[in-house]
Amino acid sequence: MAPIVSIRNLKKTYGNGFEALKGVDLNIEEGEILALLGPNGAGKTTLISIVCGLINPSGGQVLVGGHDVVKDFRQTRAMIGLVPQELTTDQFETVWNTVTFSRGVHGKKPNPALIEQILKDLSLWEKRDNMLRELSGGMKRRVLIAKALSYEPRILFLDEPTAGVDVNLRREMWQVVERLRENGVTIILTTHYIEEAEEIADRVGVINGGELLLVEAKTALMQKLGRKELRLELIEPMETLPEALGSYSVSIAENGSALIYEYQGETEQGRIATLLGTLAAHGIEYRDLSTRQSSLEDIFVELVGQRA
């Protein structure tokens, strides 16, 4: 099946000479949830803005459902919903009016029943006659989502959806995302919270300095994630590894004052006890031990650091 969004060699240089995108290639499959990770200023928002029509590309092409986003903007923009990063709302409008407006401005005939359902799903129904400026930040975030859902998009862009959102709302939002996915909506979200990507994405893309560093299925990343590390602070420094430890993936660190044992958290349970037994049998003593899990963040920092 052809990808629903196809980005080819996309470039953007702003008027002040800043190169925000340096030739990005990316295919997004229909129905998937793709998380775009990257530090501030990496080019995430620029990428989204070009696909949605807010910014004109300097080079390359974006096809949405087979249509060019610049030439056939009517077809592409009708398919795309956008929830922006900033809480931009018409302060003096009511929730109901602003959501109804969104549907209309996307060329869809009025459908009060649908709007009612969306507001109820997002716990906004009670607030429908409130002016937006009376709402809390979290509520405004929901309104922005309701606005984007009001015109039934096939592709939904969520730009930093959980910035400044409490845990409850975050949970609720993932439920909404899950429901949308069940209805076949393709979802692209940008974030710099890595747990977020871990939690809901099918694939993860890492973007930095205007380049897409990798796009990988989350499961593949999770395998790297599953790697754990046991660190033993030795009382007596050692120069070479005793032969008895040869069957473990153990290495010497910090001039022999520490041992590091790498293992798969799920598959190698119980091996730590045998390792420690072996150490005791050979009279290797340690004053402290600690374990840590390498996170997506480590991979991310490593990737971003390498290219910087």
Next chain:
Amino acid sequence: MNFEAVKSIYLFEMARMRRTLLQSVVSPVLTTSLYFIVFGTAIGSRIEQIEGISYGAFITPGLIMLSLLTQCIANGSIGIYFPKFTGTIYEILSAPIAMSEILLGYVGAAASKGLIIGLIILATATFFVDISIAHPFMMLVFLVLTAITFSLAGFIIGIWAKNFEQLNIMPMLVVPPLTFLGGSFYSIDMLPPFWQTVSHFNPVLYLVSGFRWSFYEIADVNPVISLGMIGLFLLLCLTLVAWIFRTGYRLRS
């Protein structure tokens, strides 16, 4: 043509007028009434007729124009400036609509508001002075063309403005002097020859003169020239807007 979208923008803008009724409608009507009381009744009673028309009746077309210009520029500019200022413009720019449709929604609403206010002021004037309209159709043509032209000018200002100060420069600092010096309150025949010549460089002179002609068949300049000049301003604004849309000036980088 995305009719639903144009309708949505238009109705959304008109709803703003209902919400701000006091500011949108009541305030221009009140201001105009004050003009009638001061210039029409108090001072006007001491002024002889101008070309056979009572002074109060003479200034009516100018007063309508003054409000029409101010309102159209103000509404046309704030309509597009406010979403730019709050950031909600993202939604309009990412919607499946062409720039021309955005324009139709915003400028259509601003011109409609201007027209409504102009007609309300006309109705208010009948309480103070005797008004006769010699060419009602031409009166409406002048009114509609002026409303569209200056709403377009407002739209351009709204896109150009980077802050509220710039937004207010035109309606606050440019329109009032042009209107006051454009023959709203006098016939330019009353001016010394030098200032008569200067007045012909004032675009508002043509609007007021043509509009007044449609009421009383008296004019400072030939009404055909007036109509031609309004057409020219309209063309000028449309050209500028076309350039803005083509280049994405201050809208799409």
